[in-house]
Amino acid sequence: MSPFFAPSRPILEKPATHTDALKARIDPARVPQHVAIIMDGNGRWAEQHGEERIVGHMNGVRGVREALTGASEIGVKHLTLYAFSTENWHRPPAEVDALMDLLVRTVVNEIDELHQNSVRLHAIGDIASLPGACRDTLQQAIERTAANTRIALTLALSYSARWELVRMAKAIAEEAKSGALDPAAIDERTVADHLTTRGMPDPELLIRTSGEQRISNFLLWQIAYAELWFTPVLWPDFRKEHLFQAVLDYQGRERRFGMTSQQVSA
Ligand code: FPP
Numbered sequence: 001m002s003p004f005f006a007p008s009r010p011i012l013e014k015p016a017t018h019t020d021a022l023k024a025r026i027d028p029a030r031v032p033q034h035v036a037i038i039m040d041g042n043g044r045w046a047e048q049h050g051e052e053r054i055v056g057h058m059n060g061v062r063g064v065r066e067a068l069t070g071a072s073e074i075g076v077k078h079l080t081l082y083a084f085s086t087e088n089w090h091r092p093p094a095e096v097d098a099l100m101d102l103l104v105r106t107v108v109n110e111i112d113e114l115h116q117n118s119v120r121l122h123a124i125g126d127i128a129s130l131p132g133a134c135r136d137t138l139q140q141a142i143e144r145t146a147a148n149t150r151i152a153l154t155l156a157l158s159y160s161a162r163w164e165l166v167r168m169a170k171a172i173a174e175e176a177k178s179g180a181l182d183p184a185a186i187d188e189r190t191v192a193d194h195l196t197t198r199g200m201p202d203p204e205l206l207i208r209t210s211g212e213q214r215i216s217n218f219l220l221w222q223i224a225y226a227e228l229w230f231t232p233v234l235w236p237d238f239r240k241e242h243l244f245q246a247v248l249d250y251q252g253r254e255r256r257f258g259m260t261s262q263q264v265s266a
Pocket of ligand 1: 042057082083085102103
């Protein structure tokens with residue numbers, strides 16, 4: 001057959017998309033175990049589309065799905081999403097109510113699929129401050145998925161790092177006061193074990209969408225050595241391809257942990 005007619009690849013093979021091409025470039029041996037995301041830009045997305053802010057949050061659920069499936073596909077073991085900060089309680093009550101309602105509806109709608117895909121749901125933050133329906137829905141979903149092992153999806157709800165650090169300091173002080181803990185023995189492990197993320201590896205990669213470049217009181221202790229990746233993409237437009245870009249960028253960086261470049265390469 002003339003080479004002119006020879007197809008360069010089998011006709012039935014699906015053409016590789018940009019997303020597939022990015023995914024194929026990821027080194028599976030160096031995927032971050034823990035990715036944390038500050039989901040930002042729902043309000044601006046809504047404004048750009050001439051909609052109410054809550055419509056931005058509703059469309060943000062697609063971003064959550066994309067981030068979770070993308071992370072799961074490449075072997076990330078922990079995905080932590082900043083879904084509601086302690087400061088977010090100061091938003092207009094109608095927006096807060098709508099966000100809580102959206103959280104309940106999303107967990108109810110997605111729980112079967114999460115479970116089928118071996119996703120373990122977890123929540124960190126001042127969970128007691130959430131409305132009863134939220135707490136109950138979360139509790140049921142957390143218990144149902146407790147034995148799942150593919151990926152842990154942690155929702156930070158009514159969370160802030162300063163709230164968490166104060167809580168940690170109080171707990172350690174109480175243990176020292178009761179005699180259960182020797183103050184001289186307090187070390188980094190003691191602190192980590194009294195945080196809401198106890199037992200989880202620290203995030204190696206922190207992503208923030210919407211073009212803002214700040215941490216906003218998120219996981220301050222845990223991100224000490226995280227690589228930061230910022231994108232102008234608004235959260236409702238976040239897709240797997242953006243996660244893969246972030247991971248590729250992370251894999252291209254030299255993580256020195258205070259050492260010299262020569263020491264790291266040795
Ligand atoms: C920040 O955007 C986003 C939030 C405060 C809420 C995040 C919630 C979701 C993505 C909805 C679904 C989530 C789950 C876990 C079911 P912003 O409102 O601050 O945006 P802006 O800065 O443009 O105003």
